[in-house]
Amino acid sequence: MALWGGRFEGGVATSTQEFGASLPVDKHLYKQDIAGSKAHAGMLAKQGIISDSDAQAIAEGLDQIEAQIDAGDFVFDINDEDIHMAIESELTRRIGEAGKRLHTGRSRNDQVATDTRLAVKALTKDLMEANLNLRHVLVEAAEANKKAILPGMTHLQHAQPVLFSHHLLAYYWMFTRDYKRIVAAFEAADASPLGAAALAGTTYPLDRVASAHAMGFKQIIPNSLDAVSDRDFLLDLHFACSTMAMHLSRLAEEIVLWSSSEFGFITLSDSFSTGSSIMPQKKNPDFAELIRGKTGRVYGNLVQLLVTCKGLPLAYNKDLQEDKEGALDSAHTLAQCLSVMSGMISTMTVNADAMRAACKVGHLAATDVADYLAKRGMPFREAHAVVGHLVLECDKRGCQLDDLPLEVFKEASPLFGADITSALDIDAIVAARTTQGGTAPTAVAEQMRLVRASYTAD
Ligand code: ARG
Numbered sequence: 001m002a003l004w005g006g007r008f009e010g011g012v013a014t015s016t017q018e019f020g021a022s023l024p025v026d027k028h029l030y031k032q033d034i035a036g037s038k039a040h041a042g043m044l045a046k047q048g049i050i051s052d053s054d055a056q057a058i059a060e061g062l063d064q065i066e067a068q069i070d071a072g073d074f075v076f077d078i079n080d081e082d083i084h085m086a087i088e089s090e091l092t093r094r095i096g097e098a099g100k101r102l103h104t105g106r107s108r109n110d111q112v113a114t115d116t117r118l119a120v121k122a123l124t125k126d127l128m129e130a131n132l133n134l135r136h137v138l139v140e141a142a143e144a145n146k147k148a149i150l151p152g153m154t155h156l157q158h159a160q161p162v163l164f165s166h167h168l169l170a171y172y173w174m175f176t177r178d179y180k181r182i183v184a185a186f187e188a189a190d191a192s193p194l195g196a197a198a199l200a201g202t203t204y205p206l207d208r209v210a211s212a213h214a215m216g217f218k219q220i221i222p223n224s225l226d227a228v229s230d231r232d233f234l235l236d237l238h239f240a241c242s243t244m245a246m247h248l249s250r251l252a253e254e255i256v257l258w259s260s261s262e263f264g265f266i267t268l269s270d271s272f273s274t275g276s277s278i279m280p281q282k283k284n285p286d287f288a289e290l291i292r293g294k295t296g297r298v299y300g301n302l303v304q305l306l307v308t309c310k311g312l313p314l315a316y317n318k319d320l321q322e323d324k325e326g327a328l329d330s331a332h333t334l335a336q337c338l339s340v341m342s343g344m345i346s347t348m349t350v351n352a353d354a355m356r357a358a359c360k361v362g363h364l365a366a367t368d369v370a371d372y373l374a375k376r377g378m379p380f381r382e383a384h385a386v387v388g389h390l391v392l393e394c395d396k397r398g399c400q401l402d403d404l405p406l407e408v409f410k411e412a413s414p415l416f417g418a419d420i421t422s423a424l425d426i427d428a429i430v431a432a433r434t435t436q437g438g439t440a441p442t443a444v445a446e447q448m449r450l451v452r453a454s455y456t457a458d
Contacts (some may be wrong), residue, residue: 002079002080002081002085003085003088003089017078017079017081018078020081020318021078021080021081021082022081022082022083022321022324023076023078023080023081023082023083023086024078025324025325025328026082026083026084026112026115026324027076027083027086028119028328029083029115029116029118029119029324030066030069030083030087031066032114032115032116032118032119032122033083033084033087033111033115034062034063034065034066034087035118035215036111036114036115036118036194036215037058037062037087037088037102037111038058038059038062038214039194039211039214039215040102040105040106040194040211041054041055041058041059041102042055042059042211042214043206043207043210043211043214044101044104044105044204044206046207046210047204047205047206047207049104049105049204049205049206050098050101050104053098054097054098054101057095057098057099058091058095058098058099058101058102060095061091061094061095061098061099062087062091064094065087065090065091065094074090082108082112082321083115084108084111084112084115085108088102088103104204105195105197105202105203105204105206106194106195106197106202107196107197107198107199107228109196109197109198109199109228109315109316110193110194110195110196110197110198110224110227110228111194112320112321113193113196113227113228113230114192114193114194114215116234116323116324116327117189117190117191117192117193117217117233118189118215118216119324119328120185120186120189120233120234120237120327120331121186121189121190121216123237123327123328123331123332123335124182124183124185124186124189124237124240124331125186126331126335127182127240127241127244127331127334127335127338128179128182128183128186128458130334130335130338130339130342131175131178131179131182131244131338132179132455132458133338133339133342134175134338134341134342134345135172135175135176135179135455136455137342137345137346138168138169138171138172138175138345139169139172139448139451139452139455140346141165141168141345141346141348141350142164142165142166142168142169142172142448143165143448144350145164145165145168145350145352146163146165146441146444147352148163148164148165148350148352148355148356149161149162149163149164149352149355149356149359149426149427149430150162150164150167150265150355150358150359151355151358151359151361151362151364152167152364152439157362158358158359158361158362158363158364159362159364160364160367160368160429160433161359161364161426161429161430161439162430162439163430163439163441163444164350164352164355165444166439166444166447169444169447169448169451171247171250171251172451174247174250175244175247176454176455176458177243178240178243178244178247179458181236181239181240181243181244182237182240182244184236184240185233185236185237185239185240188232188233188236189233189236189237190217190218190219191212191217191218191219191220191221192208192211192212192215192217192219192220192221193220193221193227193228193230194208194211194212194215194220195208195211195220195224195227196221196224196225196227196228197224198228198315198316199224199225199228199229199314199315199316200224200225201224208220224315225314225315228315228316229312229314229315229316229317229320231305231309231320231323234305234323234327235302235305235306235309237327237330237331238298238301238302238305238326238327238330239302241298241301241302241330241331241333241334242295242298242299242302242330244334244338245294245295245298245299245330245333245334245337246295248291248292248295248334248337248338248341249291249292249295251341252288252289252291252292252341253288253292255268255285255288255344255348256285256288256289256292259285259288259348263354263358264351264354265350265351265354265355265358266348266349266350266351267348267349267351268283268285268288268344268347268348269344269347269348269349270283271343271347272287272340272343272344272347272348273285273286273287274286274287287340287344288344290340291337291340291341294333294336294337297329297330297333298330298333298334300326301326301327301329301330302326302330304322304326305322305323305326305327308320308322308323356426359426360400361400363391363394363400363401364426364429365401365402365423365424365425365426365429366387366390366391366401368423368424368429368432369387369390369401369420369423369424370383370384370386370387371383371423372415372416372420372423373386373387373413373415373416376415377415378413378415386412386413389412390404390408390409390412393408401424402421402424406418406420
């Protein structure tokens with residue numbers, strides 16, 4: 001009989017047992033459930049609600065169960081419905097009477113919210129570490145490839161040359177913002193619902209702050225109804241994961257492009273590539289594609305929880321049981337993606353020559369040639385048109401701006417002189433972008449100082 005079976009004359013239909021059970025998902029929260037129960041029992045004893053010996057028997061019994069689950073020797077029974085009842089039933093089988101006192105002043109409603117919050121605290125810690133590791137790898141790659149210049153793109157068309165290190169650091173900042181979002185999800189989870197009981201609090205003289213601190217929570221949730229029905233902390237986790245997945249996906253897409261024959265900017269290491277079962281020549285960026293692909297499922301999990309919570313009346317509703325699977329999935333997915341991305345970046349070969357060769361096409365110097373004229377007095381809009389015509393001329397001749405003879409420049413505008421070559425030189429073009437946050441090596445060195453400071457701060 002289920003632990004709640006007292007008021008029932010008949011058992012539930014077998015077809016609903018599996019349907020109603022959350023055990024396949026929440027069994028992964030056994031450590032959190034046991035930690036929560038130990039804190040609850042310890043607090044009950046301190047408050048004189050149960051005896052010290054009962055609390056001790058409960059703690060010892062729970063430790064044994066934890067060791068058994070750790071060892072993979074615990075047989076879960078779907079009839080127990082969820083991890084809370086699976087552990088409590090086993091505890092009572094082991095220690096008898098005392099086990100039946102554990103649930104005093106507690107409901108599965110505050111219990112599950114507590115377990116889930118503890119799990120989010122652990123998962124977000126793992127994500128912070130994995131995020132920091134990827135950021136470290138990006139900084140290392142930026143440092144190791146200081147000289148490489150690639151065509152910066154807008155609309156995926158050659159735009160202006162940029163330092164490859166600058167490009168990588170753009171991702172560093174995205175992941176730095178993601179880190180803050182993960183920290184925010186951790187903080188949102190860091191409040192204890194335990195003691196809210198089913199929804200209204202309880203008649204026992206619980207010390208909620210004591211059990212909260214015993215579990216490592218910073219504070220307690222001040223409203224019992226909110227405590228059992230709030231899942232915002234999971235939405236924060238989902239949003240942090242979704243945004244981070246989106247950043248990973250953008251980077252993954254660039255890796256797919258860069259490793260193609262058309263670009264050839266990077267070569268992925270064999271350990272982060274796969275072959276084809278039919279085409280012997282293939283070396284595919286599968287893992288970058290998979291990271292890009294995983295993003296969809298992470299977004300899906302976010303939307304699923306938003307929809308699940310929409311319109312739910314206070315307080316606990318069984319719909320909320322659908323909250324854990326997606327959250328655990330997104331956190332695990334992100335942890336894997338971060339680690340695979342770190343491995344992929346740290347082992348790839350950067351083909352600086354191919355990047356530089358690509359800078360020769362697409363008239364990357366056009367803006368600088370227009371600036372050359374503007375700096376010599378021509379209104380920029382006019383200069384823009386003059387260079388536009390020069391580009392047209394290049395297209396007709398099938399050449400690049402720096403292939404045009406000086407006379408052609410001079411015909412286009414008398415302001416052009418022999419020093420136009422400086423406006424056409426890729427290194428000079430990059431070096432001239434000294435704006436704070438710009439791509440000049442000096443500006444990037446300055447940015448690197450900010451990068452290092454932000455990395456140490458996290
Ligand atoms: N398995 C449930 C969940 O995951 C635990 C809480 C159930 N409470 C209840 N009254 N049915 O949400």
